[in-house]
Amino acid sequence: MNITVAGIGITKFGELWSASPRSLAKIAVEMAIADSGVEKKSIQGLFVANMLAGMLGMQGHLGALFSEELGLSVPAYTVEGACASGGLAVQAGVMSILSGQYDTVVVLGVEKMTDHKPEEVSSALMGAGSNEERLAGATFPGLYAMLARAHMEKFGTTEKQMAAVAVKNHFHASLNPNAQYKNTITVDHVLRSSCIADPLKLLDCSPVTDGAAAIVLTKDTKNKKGVHIIASQIATDTLGLAGRKSLTELSATKQAAQHAFIQAGVGQKDIHLAEVHDCFTIAEILAIEDIGFGKKGEVGREMEHGTYTLGTAPGVVVNSSGGLKGCGHPIGATGVKQIVEITSQLRGTCGKRQVHDAKIGLAHNVGGSGATAVVHILQK
Amino acid sequence: MNITVAGIGITKFGELWSASPRSLAKIAVEMAIADSGVEKKSIQGLFVANMLAGMLGMQGHLGALFSEELGLSVPAYTVEGACASGGLAVQAGVMSILSGQYDTVVVLGVEKMTDHKPEEVSSALMGAGSNEERLAGATFPGLYAMLARAHMEKFGTTEKQMAAVAVKNHFHASLNPNAQYKNTITVDHVLRSSCIADPLKLLDCSPVTDGAAAIVLTKDTKNKKGVHIIASQIATDTLGLAGRKSLTELSATKQAAQHAFIQAGVGQKDIHLAEVHDCFTIAEILAIEDIGFGKKGEVGREMEHGTYTLGTAPGVVVNSSGGLKGCGHPIGATGVKQIVEITSQLRGTCGKRQVHDAKIGLAHNVGGSGATAVVHILQK
DSSP states (O other), rough: EEEEEEEEEEEOOBOOOOOOOHHHHHHHHHHHHHHTTTTTTOOOOEEEOOOOOHHHOOOHHHHHHHHHTTTTOOOOOEEEBBHHHHHHHHHHHHHHHTSOOOOOOOOOEEOOOTOOHHHHHHHHHGGGGGGHHHHOOOHHHHHHHEEEEEEHHHHHHHHHHHHHHHHHHHHHTTOTTTTOOOOOHHHHHHSSSEEEEEEEEEGGBHHHOBEEEEEEEEEEOOOOOOOEEEEEEEEOOSSGGGGOSSSSSSSHHHHHHHHHHHTTOOOGGEEEEEEOSSHHHHHHHHHHHHHHHSSSHHHHHHHHHHTSSSTOOOEEEEEOOOHHHTTTOOOHHHHHHHHHHHHHHTTTGGGGOOTTTOOEEEEEEEEETTTEEEEEEEOO | OOEEEEEEEEOOOBBBTTTTTTHHHHHHHHHHHHTOOOOOGGGOOEEOOSSSSHHOOOOOHHHHHHHTTTTOOOEEEEEEEETTHHHHHHHHHHHHHTTOOEEEEEEEEEETTTSOOOHHHHHHHGGGGGHHHTTTTOHHHHHHHHHHHHHHHHHHOOOHHHHHHHHHHHHHHHTTTTTTTTOOOOOOHHHSSEEETEEEEEGOOOOBBBBEEEEEEEEEETHHHHHHEEEEEEEOSSSSGGGGSSEEEEEHHHHHHHHHHHHHHOGGGGGGEEEEOOOOOHHHHHHHHHHHHTTTTTHHHHHHHHTTTOOOSOOOOOTTTOOHHHHHHHHHHHHHHHHHHHHHHHHHHHHGGTTOOOOOEEEEEETTTTTEEEEEEEEO
């Protein structure tokens, strides 16, 4: 593969009451283009990742909308795959360059969630799940609670171990100026927070977030700041949990990661940092196990001992941005933000949360309860 | 380009009260795979085009949903660009093969519109338009009525000439077993039908339709039935009419067509048949002019004289399927159905509506009132 992340841009993540989706997109894309040094007129395509604008705001056709809004006037696409929309759009952008159709494209992930009532957002998010789950009244916290319970029963994973994921990610987020949460928390805070879907507490769950992230992709590898995408893989599984062979792993993650490691010609031990899809704390444990950074059933214990935390070398640092839990989870933006974070880290520009001597990073983005998984590997 | 349309599948188009989106998708995709002779396990990716499932049915994540439903278990994407979703998904599929990511993919367009109240469908369709248009209460018939009025004033195009488009397309649809309407109509029928948005009458407008279409794309050019995609181009314009320089042309269509002719190395006179986006009769006149099959301002008159109609050689036959007007317009399916029709014609399997000795065909798919235009050129 011969794809360069030439520029990155990101807004603050959080409850951005005074920002519109357009203003967020503009900040992220203009920052990415300026950062890339590419002239705006050289941009040839736009890939927009978003899940909720249609369901909650009755606005479709976002590709053309943002192409106009950003003054690009280029071929534009909206790519959707629930919470994996960002990762899918990045891959679509990568393919568009590898195909020879375009030389330079922008991938934009954007979501504005706080303009809508929480129950409307919750209902719209279930659009990522199966019909049966929706009719049964399931919510994503409920579905991931089932995954957590299965993991606890099979491997002895504890609520404290899951809480340790949130503690780590809030610590990382406290070092990230763009993060939604800048407060560090303790295991006790997590355990004493309101129960959302037993065994998951409020602080086991990623929040509702507004935000946008953008990257400029190009086949020009001479870019000085360039970080390269060396693998881009997707896998799918059943939409609903009922169809899965196992509830203690996400097989789409396993497949996408395996294919990505083969494509990149690197292994788990070569990865210095990873952004994984911690929509719930159990999801990060599953991700670390299924990607193969830790052994199945052992990652909960490792988490309690501080593994995967910044500054505890050796081994991979997970979610240096704060992850979905600490940095926030604006659905369509998340997968693009992961690439922004990895790129910043590989450039060595992450300040207080810099992973020492980071050369290879991995991004892992999930849609629904694991129906879609996207894995990208990036190298300096 | 080296892309083969190896297989095609399509459902009947119409008010299919007893069919679900899943059943429609299954029929179209299984037909396309069987037709291609490709083994199901060789399919490596799925691109789903749909606009309304999220807005009207609160179901997102259609890529993974249909990947499971169809028993494919492959990387899957949803691509949206309003009424151009189908064309965009075809292009995304093309790029995925040219990029080397996949060898064989399925592109599925599917829409189920009749399960919802007409006013809900109408409101959801305005998701393709600009915010200003939506807030002003504009509808698509209203927007295209403005385009029609501008064309009438500038070029003297008449209501009769527009009606002739509907007459032609109903005639073609009467020869298409899958079409929504099999009744031929007269200019008088059109002129006497209810006024929807002056000067557009009911029979100037494409209907609300359920349906699905699917194609198997592969880089294998040895496929005996193979028809080849020799150009695939997209262009965008402002989402709303207010931003346009001219109301008597769709500049996105002009751009996409120009680029496609250059890419294919052919000109307008080499095209034997075209499926163009006749969501309203005026839209077909604009399309024929902007693609360059006829001169700007003269196509209305040509239409009255039967040009572009099956059996009136020489010249290009337009909308042999019946187009959106006669065959029906299941939003996400339309752009894929155009490729199905062109492929059938180039194979010579269209029976009564066969275009004599058709060797090169063009498909033109529009999103909104012209914010997105997609042009594909196919060759036997």
